[in-house]
Amino acid sequence: MAGKFELFKDKKGEFRFRLKAGNGEIVLSSEGYKDRAGALNGIESVKKNADDIGRFEMKVSANGKHHFVLKAANHQVIGASEMYDSEDACKNGVKSVRASAMGAAVDDQTA
Numbered sequence: 058m059a060g061k062f063e064l065f066k067d068k069k070g071e072f073r074f075r076l077k078a079g080n081g082e083i084v085l086s087s088e089g090y091k092d093r094a095g096a097l098n099g100i101e102s103v104k105k106n107a108d109d110i111g112r113f114e115m116k117v118s119a120n121g122k123h124h125f126v127l128k129a130a131n132h133q134v135i136g137a138s139e140m141y142d143s144e145d146a147c148k149n150g151v152k153s154v155r156a157s158a159m160g161a162a163v164d165d166q167t168a
Contacts, residue, residue, distance in 0.1 A: 072095065084139075
């Protein structure tokens with residue numbers, strides 16, 4: 058099963074997207090966008106940048122959990138992962154984004 062982007066509106070009325078891997082797990086979530094077009098541009102940016110391993114930045118939070126962000130060429134964060142218990146699990150999350158993003162369809166839940 059292929060990955061997919063879900064485009065939705067949050068409780069504040071902002072547009073957001075999340076990338077789900079083929080197993081249904083959320084592997085990347087976006088910030089809020091004021092309009093649908095901005096969120097769709099964010100999805101295209103994920104597709105464009107996910108193939109470049111150098112665009113991923115892995116981090117460790119104060120509580121020792123691992124997470125990553127995906128950045129565009131201008132160094133702006135496009136999306137962020139959930140928290141992982143280990144570095145290896147975090148690396149697997151990066152692999153999942155890279156494998157899922159390119160061919161992922163968009164499930165527009167805002168229409």
